[in-house]
Amino acid sequence: MVRKKANPADSLERFMFGIYDYYHDRGMPQKTAKARMIDNTLEVCVKNMNKEEEIPDHMLVLMAQWMSRALNNRGAQITKDIKKHQEEGTYDEKMLNILHHLKAPKDAVDSFIETYKGWNANG
Numbered sequence: 816m817v818r819k820k821a822n823p824a825d826s827l828e829r830f831m832f833g834i835y836d837y838y839h840d841r842g843m844p845q846k847t848a849k850a851r852m853i854d855n856t857l858e859v860c861v862k863n864m865n866k867e868e869e870i871p872d873h874m875l876v877l878m879a880q881w882m883s884r885a886l887n888n889r890g891a892q893i894t895k896d897i898k899k900h901q902e903e904g905t906y907d908e909k910m911l912n913i914l915h916h917l918k919a920p921k922d923a924v925d926s927f928i929e930t931y932k933g934w935n936a937n938g
Contacts, residue, residue, distance in 0.1 A: 831856050872933030879928050886921040890914055 834855050838848040864874045893913055900906040 872931070876928055876931060879924050879931075883921060883924045883928060886917050886924065890917045890921065893917075 831852055835848050835852040838851050839845060843851065860878070864871070864878060867874050897906065897910050897914075900910060
């Protein structure tokens, strides 16, 4: 039997769902518990980023890349839903508005990722 190589991120994922279980088991609605799980996890990430002294600019770009992926993923999900509505004949032009709302921040974040040079006190 071949064992899968250990990945520390798997432990983080299990811990995140432990946060979800904590809130959900105490009566919090499922959607709220999921949002709380993500909020708590990202809060810890930002706290660690704020403490970082060796690579703070690199961490800032990584955080921007995460946001870019999240915006791109949501846009893809919505596009898939819009295509279903087109096939079913229930499509409305207004459905595209949310994609326009997502495009502006996605483009801005991508531009930041491409152009940010970081801070160097020595010039």
